[in-house]
Amino acid sequence: MVDVEKLKEIARETVSRDDVKYLIGWRQGTYGFRTAPHFVGTPEEADNLIFSPLCSHNLATYLTLVEKLPVPRGQDPDSRKVALLVKGCDSRAVVQQLIEQGIGRDSVFVIGCPCRGVVDLKKVEAKFPGMREKVSATWGNGTIIFNLPNGNVEVPRQEVLAGKCLTCRYPNPLLSDLNFGEEVAVWGSDDYADVKNLEAGSPQERWSFWEEKFASCMRCYSCRNVCPMCYCEDCVLDRLNPQWVMRSVNTAENTAFHLARAFHLAGRCIECGECERVCPVDIPIMKLNRKLSKEVREKYAFEPGLDPESKPLQASYRPDDKEDFIL
Amino acid sequence: MDIKKVRNEKFADFLAILGEQKLYAPQKVGESLRFAHVTDSSKVELAMANTTVPPKSIFFPQTETLYRYEMGNTEIQPPAVGEVGIVLGVRPCDARAQVIVDNLFSWDVDDPYYKERRDKATVVGLACNKPCVNCFCLSLGGDPASTEGMDLLMTELDDAYLLQPLTEKGEKLCQAAAAVAEPATAEDLAAAEGLHGQAREMITRKIETGGIPENLPALWENALWQETAASCLGCGICTYLCPTCHCFDIQDEVEGLEGRRCRMWDSCMFKEYTLHASGHNPRPTRRERTRNRINHKYSYFVDKFNVIACVGCGRCINHCPVNIDILEILAQVKEAL
Numbered sequence: 001m002v003d004v005e006k007l008k009e010i011a012r013e014t015v016s017r018d019d020v021k022y023l024i025g026w027r028q029g030t031y032g033f034r035t036a037p038h039f040v041g042t043p044e045e046a047d048n049l050i051f052s053p054l055c056s057h058n059l060a061t062y063l064t065l066v067e068k069l070p071v072p073r074g075q076d077p078d079s080r081k082v083a084l085l086v087k088g089c090d091s092r093a094v095v096q097q098l099i100e101q102g103i104g105r106d107s108v109f110v111i112g113c114p115c116r117g118v119v120d121l122k123k124v125e126a127k128f129p130g131m132r133e134k135v136s137a138t139w140g141n142g143t144i145i146f147n148l149p150n151g152n153v154e155v156p157r158q159e160v161l162a163g164k165c166l167t168c169r170y171p172n173p174l175l176s177d178l179n180f181g182e183e184v185a186v187w188g189s190d191d192y193a194d195v196k197n198l199e200a201g202s203p204q205e206r207w208s209f210w211e212e213k214f215a216s217c218m219r220c221y222s223c224r225n226v227c228p229m230c231y232c233e234d235c236v237l238d239r240l241n242p243q244w245v246m247r248s249v250n251t252a253e254n255t256a257f258h259l260a261r262a263f264h265l266a267g268r269c270i271e272c273g274e275c276e277r278v279c280p281v282d283i284p285i286m287k288l289n290r291k292l293s294k295e296v297r298e299k300y301a302f303e304p305g306l307d308p309e310s311k312p313l314q315a316s317y318r319p320d321d322k323e324d325f326i327l
Numbered sequence: 328m329d330i331k332k333v334r335n336e337k338f339a340d341f342l343a344i345l346g347e348q349k350l351y352a353p354q355k356v357g358e359s360l361r362f363a364h365v366t367d368s369s370k371v372e373l374a375m376a377n378t379t380v381p382p383k384s385i386f387f388p389q390t391e392t393l394y395r396y397e398m399g400n401t402e403i404q405p406p407a408v409g410e411v412g413i414v415l416g417v418r419p420c421d422a423r424a425q426v427i428v429d430n431l432f433s434w435d436v437d438d439p440y441y442k443e444r445r446d447k448a449t450v451v452g453l454a455c456n457k458p459c460v461n462c463f464c465l466s467l468g469g470d471p472a473s474t475e476g477m478d479l480l481m482t483e484l485d486d487a488y489l490l491q492p493l494t495e496k497g498e499k500l501c502q503a504a505a506a507v508a509e510p511a512t513a514e515d516l517a518a519a520e521g522l523h524g525q526a527r528e529m530i531t532r533k534i535e536t537g538g539i540p541e542n543l544p545a546l547w548e549n550a551l552w553q554e555t556a557a558s559c560l561g562c563g564i565c566t567y568l569c570p571t572c573h574c575f576d577i578q579d580e581v582e583g584l585e586g587r588r589c590r591m592w593d594s595c596m597f598k599e600y601t602l603h604a605s606g607h608n609p610r611p612t613r614r615e616r617t618r619n620r621i622n623h624k625y626s627y628f629v630d631k632f633n634v635i636a637c638v639g640c641g642r643c644i645n646h647c648p649v650n651i652d653i654l655e656i657l658a659q660v661k662e663a664l
Contacts, residue, residue, distance in 0.1 A: 029650040031460055031532075036650035037558040057649065065560065067612040132460040132531055216357025218380070218389065220594075222562035222648055238599050246580050247591050248390045278648035280379055280564050282358035 002051050002138065007085075007180055010111060011046035014083045014178075020109055023083035024062050026055040032131035033124050033146075037062065051085070051180070053137045053144050056118040056162065058272040059084055060093035063103050064231035082108055085180075087115035089164065091173035092270035092305030093228035098175075099305070100268070100312055102231055112176030114184045117157060117165035119144060121277070124160050128153075163194075164273035164286070174306060192294045198287060210255075213283045217254040219247075223275035223285050224261060229268045236260060258288065266292040267313030270305035328498050331508040332487040332515055340507045341488075342368040345451075345500070348412025351385050353378045362414065373416045373483070376459045377640065381421050381570035382414055383428060386444045389567075390591045393440070393577070398584035408443045413500070415451045420464045420640040422452050422476035424570030430632040431573050440590075449496045452477035456522050461641030463532040463654060469638050471526035472519075482519040489519050532641070534657045540629040542664045543622055551659045556613035558649045563594035565643035565651070566620065571636040574600070595619045621656055 007025075015023050027038035027048040035054045040046050063082060071077045086094060094110055097103045116139045124146075125131070133149045143154045144161070158166065167190040172183050198206060224230045224237065236244050237257060245260065246253045262285075271293060275285040296302050300321070302313050310316075333341045342350075342365070350365040353372050361380035365371055394405040417425075429445065432438040455462070455471035464470060474480050479497030482489040489511055492498040501508065546552075566572040576593040579586055593600055596616050602608045610616050628636035637653070644652050 030644075030652040030655050034650045039554075039557045061560075062558075069612065130457075130460055213357050216359060218563070218567050220563035220567050221597075222560060222564050225560040225562045226648055238597075240599070247576065247578050248580060248589055249591065250390065274648075278560075278562070278564075280359070280568060280646045281356075284358075 002181060004050060007051055007113075008046045008049050010178065010180055011040055011049055011083075012043040014109065014111065015040055015046065016043055017109075019080050020083050021078060021080040023085070023111075024059045025049045025085040026051065026057065026059075028134055028136065031134060033119070033121060033128075033135050033137070050136070051113055053117060053119050053139055053161075054135075055087070056121070056274075056277060058087075058090045058093055058226075058228055058274045060086060060090050060097065061226055061228040061274070063094070063097060063108060064228065065225070079107075081106065083111060084108055085111050085113055086173050086176070087113055087118070088168065088170040088172050088174070089115075089270060089272040090228075091175050092170060093272060095175050095308050096229060096268060096270055096305035097231070098308045099310060105308070110173070110176045110178075112173030112179045114172045114179075114181050116171065116184050117161040117168065119160045120162040122282075127155070127160065162273060162277070164271055175308060192290060194287060195290050195294050198291070210258075211251060214254040214258055215251045216281050217249070217258065217283055218281060219249050219254060219257060220280060222278045222280065223283075226274045226278045227265070228272065228274070229265055229270065230261070236264075258283075258285075262288040262292060265289055267296045267300075267302060268304050269293055328492040329501070330492075330511040330516065331490045331501055331504075332484070332511045333490060333504065333508050334487045337507040338488060339368060341504055342371060342415075344504050344507065345413050345415060347503075348449075349410040350413045350415060351382070351411070352415040362416075365415075371415070373453060376455075376457060377418050377421070377642075379642070379646070380568060381424065381640070381642070382417050383421070383425060383570050383573075385411065385414055386425060386441055386448070387428070387432075387573060387575075387592075390589055391440060393588045393590055395585065395587045397586070408440055408447075411444045411448045413449045413451055416453045416481075417450050417477065418455055418640070419452060419471060419473035419475070419477075420462070420469050420638040421570045422450055423464075423469050423473055424476075424638045424640070425450075426476040427571050427628075427632075427634055427636055427638070428573050430634070434631075449478045449500055450476060451497075451500070452480045454480060454482040454519070454523060455526050456483055458526055458530050459641055459645065461532055461644040461654075462530050463534060463639035463641060465527065465530050465639070466533045466536060467635055467637055467639040470523075471530065472523035482522060484515060484518050484522070487515070489515055532654055534654050535661070536625070536635060536657075538664055539657065539660060540626050540635065543626040543660060546660060546663050547618070549663050551656070551663060552614045552618040555651060555656055555659075556617040559596070559613045559617055559651055560649060561596050561598060561613050561616070562648070563592075563596055564646050564648065565653075566594040566596055567592060568642040568646055570638060570640055570642070571624070595623065617651075621653070621660070625657070625660075 011023050023040040025038050026035050029036045037057050136147045138145045140154055144157050145152050145154045168188040245256050269289045273286050351362045352365050353360050354363045354370045356363050359379040360375055361378045362382045392406050394403040396403050432441040458471055474493050478494045480491045492501045574593045575590050577590050579588050601610055624636040
């Protein structure tokens, strides 16, 4: 059982610390199964915190999404920490940001929340359509229990968990300053079956699969913006001069966008699946990311976001690298 | 104008008749539902609640070439707008939204591209029998069976689609479909009335908009903008999927000695929106951008055109990845007034 009162207690203590600016966690959303990021600035605001299988957002993205405004003359910049609730996958984003020096270790206070998997909202909303009332959920024994208005419904977790959670190998946070809840046993293993499936097709089949998906992209950039690893201040996609990717929305430019995004994440994507979750037109973006993850694992035996003391893939050199791809 | 109906078993024939003109209707494109040119009428999907992308994309395409040019030739070449025949299955909120957007594209000059498409199109609406959880059209002067902006309203009955022509264009379409249609009976009309009434009952989300347009600018420095913007990702979902959002950018795309001047959707939630050449941006953070989105819809547009630029379709609520809910923002606004 998740002791949410304990979580609120931890949050109250954390935001009362002199060296903490605010805490970011989750709260119940405005309708149905939705939840929302919750910024806790005062101990009272901790009352709305939740932690449940509905808490899909990877909040690590807010560490780099925060806008740095010019500090008024005569004032010191606010150097207090941001406290952050992280699930296993979310913690890998923080680790990778640390590895890349995107954030400093003393800028963040990490509260680790071992996680038994979060739901895929699309699966849940298809199962319980038209839910207007606010619904909460808890983890059961191999199940997710939804507290619907007319009683609890228990659903086998395979039916509603996000795909990334079904193969999750890192349910426990890999980095934390404080832990909330019991460590959970690892259940998943990942043989990249989805990627292999796609790889088995001919180049024509693969292209026709992606062509249709890319053509449907509207370039709202929600996949980029939600990504905790997409934090360049000056993104190549926003550049106007030179304009590497045209603003025109068509298959060619959309393809350029998706490939640029995927390649910039090679060896960096921690597979939290947020890009795919937020896509309003349901492009299977994680299939691209995972193709590159698979390559990186096979070619370099490397996985990002595991050890804050390690080096980024592109910045590491090993004399025993196989080099069999160099002609 | 006579109200007719097309029985379900004849609906495919009805679609075939509509397909004699260039027909747009909701279809699955990739993995999502949107309006697209119908080449195979079996792919038309009218049963779903509403499309992810609103039909504004037909009249105001996401990317459109205004004209082409080439080196050594002083003539510019505007492309032909092309045929737009029938837009089928437009929900009442979206049909109304297009009427609101018409204001903008015919304000100082008539935008020739937009106007030509609007003039050519016959809008065949579809009443909402099952509104979505986040529909709030009733609060904005809409209705699940509103006819504003339509040439013809369809209502899905148990065994037929009711066709209610509203304009000359709609009447013409009804006549063209005479072979597959039959006169509607009094029972059909009563059934449609009943469905429309039920749909109204199903809309539970609401906002009282009175007082918002005139008082919104007074909340310029209110903390609510910062609180809302804190979780905002700054993506384009809420604006791109909005049937009334109409901001665009104009850019030149040049390849070699040829180029084209394009108009493309822009979003006030983007970092480079209103970014000046000097590097200054009057809306430097998501706080100002969020404030702009709400103020534009609920205040500036009202000042200029006397109508709120929101129809309560609920798309921005349905699709926001972080559950930013315009009704929650407006409730906070009301509280602060």
